[in-house]
Amino acid sequence: MTLTHEEEGRAGDELARLLLEAGALTPEWAGAFGAVPRALFLPDLIWPYDMTTGRSVPVSRGEDPETWERTAYADVPVVTQWDDGEHEGTEPGTVATSSASMPYVVAVMLRDLAAGAGMRVLEIGTGTGWNAALLAHRLGDANVVSVEIDPAVAERARAALKRAGLSPEVVLGDGAAGWPEGAPYDRVIATAGVRALPPSWLAQTRPGGVILAPWGTHYSDQDALVRLTVAEDGSASGTFRSMVEFMKLRAQRLDWDRFHEHVPAFPGDADVSRTKLTRADLGDRYEPARFVTGLCVPDCAHVVNPTGPNASRAWFFDLRTRSWAAVDFRTGRPWSTVHQSGPRRLWDEVEQALTWWSSQGSPALTRFGLTVAPDGTPHPWLDHPDHPLPFG
Ligand SMILES: C[S@@+](CC[C@H](N)C(=O)[O-])C[C@H]1O[C@@H](n2cnc3c(N)ncnc32)[C@H](O)[C@@H]1O
Structure with a gap:
């Protein structure tokens, strides 16, 4: 038919x-x-x-x-x-x-x-x-x-x-x-989702014009639609509108194979500590906690794998060095074990980001925005471009 x-x-x-x-x-x-x-x-x-x-x-x-x-x-x-x-x-x-x-x-x-x-x-x-x-x-x-x-x-x-x-x-x-x-x-x-806004898009949009793009960080697959207005100086700024998930620009896909060398043996020489944060605190697909963590902890990828009926391990990998962190969550346990290795303390950064977000009253996605410099450098902010996130 x-x-x-x-x-x-x-x-x-x-x-x-x-x-x-x-x-x-x-x-x-x-x-x-x-x-x-x-x-x-x-x-x-x-x-x-x-x-x-x-x-x-x-x-x-x-x-x-x-x-x-x-x-x-x-x-x-x-x-x-x-x-x-x-x-x-x-x-x-x-x-x-x-x-x-x-x-x-x-x-x-x-x-x-x-x-x-x-x-x-x-x-x-x-x-x-x-x-x-x-x-x-x-x-x-x-x-x-x-x-x-x-x-x-x-x-x-x-x-x-x-x-x-x-x-x-x-x-x-x-x-x-x-x-x-x-x-x-x-x-x-x-x-298509972008992880780095190409400067050519800024240069080719007239001042006052608009760039609408699914933008995100490598922290997760999620994108947020960002609506940027181009300024006379060639930068662009605007707020995030809603969560989406797009297939990424070809050259900006995350290659998970790059992390194979990060953890030659677990736990190896990693430092061990504890956290009171729970798996739920990390946020789920489309939840602001997850997206905002990505804004605050640049160049970090993460994945959560189930390790048992009530247990999961969250992995964090640095895109610049071989730093990694792993947190073992178990439902009902008041704390979780943290392993961290390498020059970047990735879990500490994630914990600081989530603690900061919570201290601000867990603001919704739409209170966050992005300014992109003419060379493509992203500057995320809360409420106003003059209030950059206290990380970076
Ligand atoms: C979600 S689909 C687009 C949906 C489309 N607008 C429609 O109406 O059907 C994403 C597309 O972006 C393309 N793409 C990925 N990277 C690209 C790039 N660097 N330049 C141009 N297109 C790209 C993919 O090949 C794919 O066809």
Whole structure:
């Protein structure tokens, strides 16, 4: 079964209605959501992300057209490529490397971008081309440029845009360089997560223009949407809006293999101490504690592994030296054992960060912001750019 043009329009309108009700979509973008069918941009084999199980499952248009069509208009992210295109077969690969983002997040980002008539927009990460199509439908083909690093993905997006009757410029290249040929832009929107904001995006945005990007630290996979306004001096500043999780810019993915040499033997010569903080104090996915710790403890990656029914070990690795820390948590025990090794005392830094955050009244994510210097150096702050975080 394939949906007719009218049925596709109705499915798109229904998705738009749900997103309007949820407050994600603004009325000015509702028309584009109805007019540009998401299904046109999806390949025949897709892997929707199942929110309840946390797994991606294959759906083939040929084998199960009804589920495929339903998925196309469901509010779920859909993986469209694994392992930079190296992966073959139906089962999910190792790393999801291209996708059609969750419609709710697409709507929120378009809302926060606040792009209006006559504005020029640069999108980083074309992916399926759906977001570029929404932008082009509202702002006009000539005002939208989208950069995609993967040749096969870019080619598929161009073909889908053509089928939709749209022709924004799709550039094959590294979006970290922006696209100087089309600058200056009024808006830059990144649909891949960034760990270091490329200075080219600042340089190519006109003063007063806006950069909207999923930004985060290597402390965790989470990103927070940050909306930066570019100043006359070439810096940019703004607040974090909401937590999201995006696949990262290719060159900014965290390579976990780099930590193999960090802990040749456990506990080795590590110092031993105790902490009263609990596993819950570290925060979970999308919780501010985790994101804020990343802001306060730069160049640190962490992961929590279960070690038993009520036990887990949190690992912390320094990205600059071979310093590491490990904390063994056990539910119900009033303290946990800490091991630390190397010139950086990573757990001490994490504990200081969490203690500081708590002493400030555990401020929400939206009270934090970021100033990025023209050379890309990030300066996180609380409440106001004049109040930098007391770490760094
Ligand atoms: C989440 S998807 C983008 C979703 C897309 N906007 C849509 O509407 O379907 C992220 C995309 O960013 C691309 N990407 C990753 N690193 C990139 C880079 N350095 N430059 C340009 N694109 C990049 C990936 O290949 C992937 O297609």
